[in-house]
Every structure is written in C-alpha cells, then in structure tokens.
Amino acid sequence: MKALLVDDHALFRDGFTLLMGQRFPEVELIGAADIGEAGLALAAHPDIELILLDLGLPDSQGLSSLQRLQARASDVPVVVMSADERPETILAAIDQGAAGFVPKTARLAEIEGALRIVLDGGTYLPAGIYRNLAPVQSAGLDPARLRDARFEALGLSPRQIDVLRLLVLGRSTKLISRELDLAESTVKTHLLALFRKLDVNSRTQAIVAAARLGLTFDL
Numbered sequence: 225m226k227a228l229l230v231d232d233h234a235l236f237r238d239g240f241t242l243l244m245g246q247r248f249p250e251v252e253l254i255g256a257a258d259i260g261e262a263g264l265a266l267a268a269h270p271d272i273e274l275i276l277l278d279l280g281l282p283d284s285q286g287l288s289s290l291q292r293l294q295a296r297a298s299d300v301p302v303v304v305m306s307a308d309e310r311p312e313t314i315l316a317a318i319d320q321g322a323a324g325f326v327p328k329t330a331r332l333a334e335i336e337g338a339l340r341i342v343l344d345g346g347t348y349l350p351a352g353i354y355r356n357l358a359p360v361q362s363a364g365l366d367p368a369r370l371r372d373a374r375f376e377a378l379g380l381s382p383r384q385i386d387v388l389r390l391l392v393l394g395r396s397t398k399l400i401s402r403e404l405d406l407a408e409s410t411v412k413t414h415l416l417a418l419f420r421k422l423d424v425n426s427r428t429q430a431i432v433a434a435a436r437l438g439l440t441f442d443l
Contacts, residue, residue, distance in 0.1 A: 226252045231260045231278040232304045258283040275302045324348035345396035347427045357435035387414040389441040
C-alpha cells in the first residue's frame with residue numbers, strides 16, 4: 225500500500241521513511257513538504273490509502289490543513305502527527321474527522337503500535353486521553369455502580385459493551401470479530417447500534433463520546 229507523509233521538516237520525513245521501511249516494508253511512503261505538494265502527490269498516486277499529516281505547514285496552519293486534505297481525498301483516512309498535544313487540539317482533530325492522533329513526542333514503540341492499529345483499520349488516540357476526557361466524579365460514589373448505571377441508561381447490551389471496550393482499545397472490526405468470536409457482519413451491526421445510541425457517525429467519535437460520558441473499562 226501507499227501512504228503520504230506531509231511534513232515540512234526534511235529530517236523528520238527522512239527519519240520516518242527509514243522507520244517505515246524497517247517496520248512496515250509493505251508500505252511505500254511518499255513525502256510532501258506542504259499541502260501544495262500533497263495535492264500533487266495525491267493526483268499522481270490515486271491509490272494512496274493513508275495520510276500522515278503535521279498541522280504546522282508553510283502554506284497551511286492548524287486544522288485548515290486537515291480540512292484542505294480531506295477536501296482533496298475525502299475517502300482517505302488521515303492521521304495527525306503533531307507536536308501540539310493539547311487535549312483541545314486532539315479533540316478538534318478527531319471532531320474534524322481525523323482517523324487518529326499521534327504526538328511527535330511519542331516513543332518509537334508507541335508510534336509503531338499506533339500505525340499498526342491504524343493500518344489494521346482501527347483508531348488510535350494518545351495514551352491517557354480517554355481518562356482525561358472523563359467527567360469529574362463526585363466523592364463517595366461507587367465507580368462500578370456508576371459505570372453500570374451509565375451503561376444501563378444508554379440501553380447497551382453486554383455484547384455491545386464488549387464491542388465498545390475493544391473499540392476504545394483501537395481494535396479493528398476484524399480483530400473485534402476474532403476476539404469476541406463473532407462474524408464481522410455481527411460486529412458491524414453492533415457498531416451501528418452503538419453509533420446510534422451514542423449519537424455519533426464514526427469510530428473515533430464513538431470513542432470520544434464514550435469517554436465524555438464516563439463509560440469506563442478495565443483497559
């Protein structure tokens with residue numbers, strides 16, 4: 225498969241290309257220094273299946289970079305790789321439709337794990353962001369009972385809770401199917417039901433919504 229890395233730092237592009245070549249030999253990585261070059265690369269390589277995007281570029285800054293790329297390749301998942309790790313930046317990127325967010329300060333093992341999740345069709349968010357999104361819990365309340373009450377209020381079945389837990393862990397539909405011993409079509413049915421109950425349209429939005437509602441799991 226082909227992936228596009230959009231970053232204006234040549235040293236980072238070279239280093240990341242080396243990493244991809246060593247850990248993901250099946251991926252051909254194409255580099256671009258800005259949105260303009262990215263547009264040319266997408267036109268020349270219509271079979272690009274993944275975009276890795278830095279938000280700070282010479283010809284575009286912040287979420288406008290994500291929006292411009294999505295306008296050119298709406299069906300290609302975009303993973304944001306940024307030095308801006310503020311929760312509001314991460315959430316804004318996810319709300320805008322990013323398939324994942326990987327901090328540039330992440331260790332090599334985390335970057336590799338994140339890319340494996342995304343390449344397998346899953347969703348990746350930085351470690352700890354799920355807990356950071358959870359609502360503040362009042363003192364004296366039993367966490368387990370509160371969690372169960374929230375699941376019950378949403379009308380989630382035990383199997384839907386299992387699917388949501390694995391979704392939060394970044395598992396793809398295929399891996400959820402394998403771990404729960406379910407047909408992929410059944411997993412997709414559960415996912416659609418979860419999206420409806422959480423009032424969202426995507427896997428990443430479901431993860432964020434679950435965190436904001438305080439739906440906790442033994443991760």
